[in-house]
Amino acid sequence: MAARPARRTAAPWVRTRLRTAPGAALALALLALLTSFLAAAFPRAVDAYESEGLRHELSSAIPQRSVFGLSAAPQEDADPDDRAAALRGARVAEQYREIVAGLPKPLRADAEGSAYGARVLTPVPADDPWLPHLDGGPTVFTVSSQAGLESRSELRSGRLPRAGHTGPTAGRVEAAVTVRTAAVLGIKAGSTVHLARDGTRGPLAVTVTGVVEPLRPELGYWDVEPVLRAPAKLWTSGPTPEPYWHGALLLPPEAAPVLLSLDAGSEAYWRLAVDPEGLRAGDLPALRAAVASLERGPARAALRESVAEELDAESGLDDLLGRYADTLTAIGPVVAVGAFGVGTVAAIVLLMSGGLAAARRHGELALLRSRGGSLPGTAGRLLAEVAVPVLPATAVGCALAFVLLPGAPATPSLIGAGAVALIGCAALPLRAALAHRRPRLPGERADSVRKRPSGRRTVAEATLLVLAVAAALALRRRGAAGGSVDWLVSAAPVLVGVAGALLLVRLYPLPLRLLALPMARRRGAIGFLSLARAGRAPATTALPLLALLVALTTAAFGGSVLAGVADARDRASLLAVGADARVEAAGDELPKGLADRVREVAGVREAVAVRREFDIDLLDGDQDIVTLIAVDPEAYARLSAATGHGGFDAGELRASAGALPAIASPSVAARLGEGASTVAMADGSFSVRVTRVRESTPAMGDGNFLLIDAAGLPVPRQPSTLLITGSSVSGPGLRAAVPGSAEVLLRSAERAAFTDSPVQSGAGLLYAVASATGAGYAVLAVLLSLLRAAPERTALLARLRTMGLTRRQSRWLLILENLPQTALAGAGGALVGWAAIVLLAPGVDLARLALAGQGRFDALGPVWLRADAWSLVLPALGVVAVAAGVAAAQAWLTTRRGTTTELRVGDAR
Known part of the structure; x- marks a missing residue:
């Protein structure tokens, strides 16, 4: 029998094509990799800066806003021993651990910034004659037994206080004070402060055994109640407020029951600083829900059962998180506009790459179709050919985004990379299928001048035009920063660009x-x-x-x-500074000759002296604060012109006989009216007439003001402010020229x-x-x-x-x-x-x-x-x-x- 000839095996399509055109495959893979990386990295980058912003808000906010406070006062009708036990350090520490363990996720406590203990509800007066006594009365003290003093402070003199066998009936207790408290109130180790109690028991003697220096005073341990680290002035109520000193005495935790002997009332408290580590923007809704649950929800009810029946919650954390959520809500749609634009262009470029390949291989594909190749079969071969470089490249780009931007949710990135893979793989097969769905004559023209748009194209263009108009109207009506991301609103610039492109394509042949x-x-x-x-x-x-x-x-x-x-x-x-720099007097007046010294500082072009008075009265019964600004008209007019801020002609402000001409903010102008009005200040009164209205002026960026010529003041006064112009004002040089007590503000720093x-x-x-x-x-x-x-x-x-x-x-x-x-x-x-x-x-x-x-x-x-x-x-x-x-x-x-x-x-x- 004759041997049958060997059957030739057809060469695999994909391998043959990739070997024939490796450059085109490599270029397509690079395009897919880059686009996939951008599509996967964008949501991760958004999550990264939003998460960093959340952690920044929590860590940089003042403790009064970011610390969650819980408190419980001993029940008045309880047994005295039970009331004393409710304030003891061991009991409060145990309750602190229960509270931390019961925090709803993702809320976690930062142990270093948190604090707990017991304290009096209102400051207690001390009548020791050696303590400073201001016009408002004797010095008062907040008495606190906050735990952790030994690890949150450094001993400067003496020793730390000991509790001993202190109880509610004790007449003496030991305490510590901070360095600042000791310096201001004249306290030293060994001093005894006598706190007032009811007359039957006599005062409570508090012996100061040590003076400590707070470590990291910016943390919530010290800063939630700032008086613990430094005394402050309080003011009496009444028509003439007068000051008096307010300090703090730091007791050991086990001495807390002695607080019950004071008439000020007492409570146990737990101040929980939020640990921002590991929080992400996606945790924000759950974090707000956890805070709400602690304030007035199930978490608070559970803690009332396990900790104290009368547990109260107070915090500014909910407002802090709410403002941050509002910021994200306002910024998100604006950022989405850029994402829609880049995404649309990237998709078009991917489609163009497929169109380019289909056009270059038009003859090859036409020959394949003429020899019996089916349209689905041809499209399937092209899909397999394109998928080999596109899918691995897309996967590599997505993986690269995951490596460079870790920690973000995976789903948005996977959806973005998947869309890139889908468009990259489908562009060539679909374009080829559309081009070869029907045979074309060799000489048939399909150029932009001769080819007439089809009816389907006209309908599609009209639909896009309607969408563009709707998106523009929606954006103008609702705004891009008024809520969550709206796809139609965010795509408005892209749709306007698409509508313009379609119009230009229609007009292109003309x-x-x-x-x-x-x-x-x-x-x-x-x-x-x-x-x-x-x-x-x-x-x-x-x-x-x-x-x-x-x-x-x-x-x-x-x-x-x-x-x-x-x-x-x-x-x-x-608006915040008024010029390129500003020097503000620490007291009521700037030193004489300061303006001349400042003018000699490198980079200073001009320094304009201004007098600001905050206690003027327009005599119209309105209590809104009005600031009087007294200036030299010529110099201040030059300043206004140089800054482009509230400009005017110097002659309009120059003092003359009769009422002083004045420039006022709109509300002040409405209050004074068109005629002459009397203005009262501490040194006397004078008459003014508003000649011009300005929204703002360099010396007053925002608020109610009245601007006059300084020569018209009833009593001449030294300037209180210097407004400085100069594009290269040196901050160190300026601070070296002014007294240390004066405040120096730079526009560059504010910017x-x-x-x-x-x-x-x-x-x-x-x-x-x-x-x-x-x-x-x-x-x-x-x-x-x-x-x-x-x-x-x-x-x-x-x-x-x-x-x-x-x-x-x-x-x-x-x-x-x-x-x-x-x-x-x-x-x-x-x-x-x-x-x-x-x-x-x-x-x-x-x-x-x-x-x-x-x-x-x-x-x-x-x-x-x-x-x-x-x-x-x-x-x-x-x-x-x-x-x-x-x-x-x-x-x-x-x-x-x-x-x-x-x-x-x-x-x-």
């Missing part, structure tokens, strides 16, 4: 036709040929144009956001304080990165668009070169051929970006993003977007320059090579 007419009459062929080539560009030109316009709109919008934030911070810092919060700085950085990434994808879209037609252009130049086209003409031909589309994209992108900013600006309030929770100035007004010329023009010019540069480089490379190879290869071209 200028080409109009320009082609005069070019046809010119002698040179380059102009007409370049316009004809631009008009013969495929109708799929809409995709790169769409990518360019969306990218440019996103970059312009992002740049305007950053410019609006920077402008708001500049204005807010100016920097607005970016201290991780939320604001992180969101601003993320927005800047988003804008830069969008611009990068725009450049990539230009490159892909040029690469798509590179083989055809190379062959065209080779043919034209054989017919006498010079190298210079060849280069100009390629540059001018790409110029209409790129110029249209650049000009259209700048125009659409400007239109998007104008349309959407009233709905985007950037105050929370700009001012970092530092408070708002009424004079600042809403912080809206503003069109930034650089953000509009530079990206557009960059796109045109890149397109022209790539075209010139391609022409140079083509003309440097010989034309023989190009003419012999590829008959179909």
Whole structure:
């Protein structure tokens, strides 16, 4: 029997294609890796700065706001021994451990910042004659038996107090005081303070055995009740308040029952500092729920059963977390605008990569279809071919985001990377299936000039236009910072860019036709040929144009956001300081000659002396505080003009006979009316007449003020404030020139304080990165668009070169051929970006993003977007320059090579 011939095995499609075009596969893998990394990293970056911001808010807040306080007073009708036992240190410590163990998740106590013990409810007076006695009365003391004194302080003199066998009926007890308390109140180790009790038992003698220095006084152990570490002045009530001293005596925990002998009342307390370590932004709702449960919910009920029946809770933690949640709610939608823009451009670029591959392999796929290849089978082969580089690259990009930004929830990142993988894998098969679903004649034209839009395309464009209008109206009405992230509102700038791109694509053939007419009459062929080539560009030109316009709109919008934030911070810092620097007197007046010394400091251009009085009376019965500002009109007018803040003409303020001319804030002007009014101050009264109204003035950024000529004061007074201008004012030099008691404020320092919060700085950085990434994808879209037609252009130049086209003409031909589309994209992108900013600006309030929770100035007004010329023009010019540069480089490379190879290869071209 004759041997049967061996059957040839068909080469595997995927392996063959990857070996044939490894460069294209590698480029696709790199694009998928980069896009996957960005898609996975964005939600993780948002979670990172939000989580850091939450921890920063908890750790940087003053303990009065961040510490959770619980307290329980002994029951009045209980047995005396039970009342004493309720305050003893061992019992309070045991209850502290029960409270910490019963905290609802994710709330955890920071042991170092927490404190517990017993204390009197109201300060107790001491009548020792050696204690300082102010006009308001004798010195009073808070008596506290807070546990942990030995580990939270350093002994400076004497020894720490001992409890001994102290009980409610004891007449003597030992205590410690801090260094500051000892210095101010004249206490030393061995001193005895006698605290008043009812007359039948006589005073309680408290012997101070030691003086201690607090360690880390900023923690809640010392700072929740600041008097524990330093005495303070209290004031009597009444028409003339008078001061008296308030100090603290620190008893050992086991001596707490002696507090029951004082008439001030007593209670056990537990102050829990929140441990921010490990908290993330996703824990914020559960954290707020835990705090609410402790304040008035199930957790408090459970602690009442296990700790004390009358357990009370008090904390500012709920307000702190609520304000932080409001900040996230305000910033999140603004950041989402940038994310939608970059995500849309990235998706378009991925689709363009698939379109580029499908166009380059059009002949191959057409041949495959003509030989019986089914549409699903061809699409399946292309899907398998693309999946080999895309899926591993997407997985690597996602894993890289997980490694660089650990700890965030995985689901959003996985969804983002999955979307990249889906688009990257589906772009080529779908584009090829659409292009080859029906046969095309060899000479059939499908360019942007001749091809008419289909009905389905018209419906899709109309739908997008309606969505863009709805999104713009929703953003203007609801705002981008008024609630949770709304997809339609956040996508408003992108939809406006898409609508502009579709409009430009519709109008694109018209200028080409109009320009082609005069070019046809010119002698040179380059102009007409370049316009004809631009008009013969495929109708799929809409995709790169769409990518360019969306990218440019996103970059312009992002740049305007950053410019609006920077402008708001500049204005807010100016309102806070009044000039480039300010010197404020510690007392009532600045030293004589200080203004002259300050003018000699390096960087100071001018120093304007101002007198501010806070106790004036407009004699209209209104109790609102009004600040009188007395100035030299000429110098202050120059200052107002230099700062661009409340400018006026010096002649309007110069004192003359009769009522003093004055500049007032709107509310003060309304109170004084149009005629002359009398103003009273401690040194006398005078008459004023409001000649101009200003929202603010350098010496008073926010609030009610009345600005007059200092020469019109009833009694001349020394200035209390210096306002200093100079772009390079030296902080150390300025502080060296003024007395140590005076306060020096720098506008640069105030400006920097607005970016201290991780939320604001992180969101601003993320927005800047988003804008830069969008611009990068725009450049990539230009490159892909040029690469798509590179083989055809190379062959065209080779043919034209054989017919006498010079190298210079060849280069100009390629540059001018790409110029209409790129110029249209650049000009259209700048125009659409400007239109998007104008349309959407009233709905985007950037105050929370700009001012970092530092408070708002009424004079600042809403912080809206503003069109930034650089953000509009530079990206557009960059796109045109890149397109022209790539075209010139391609022409140079083509003309440097010989034309023989190009003419012999590829008959179909």
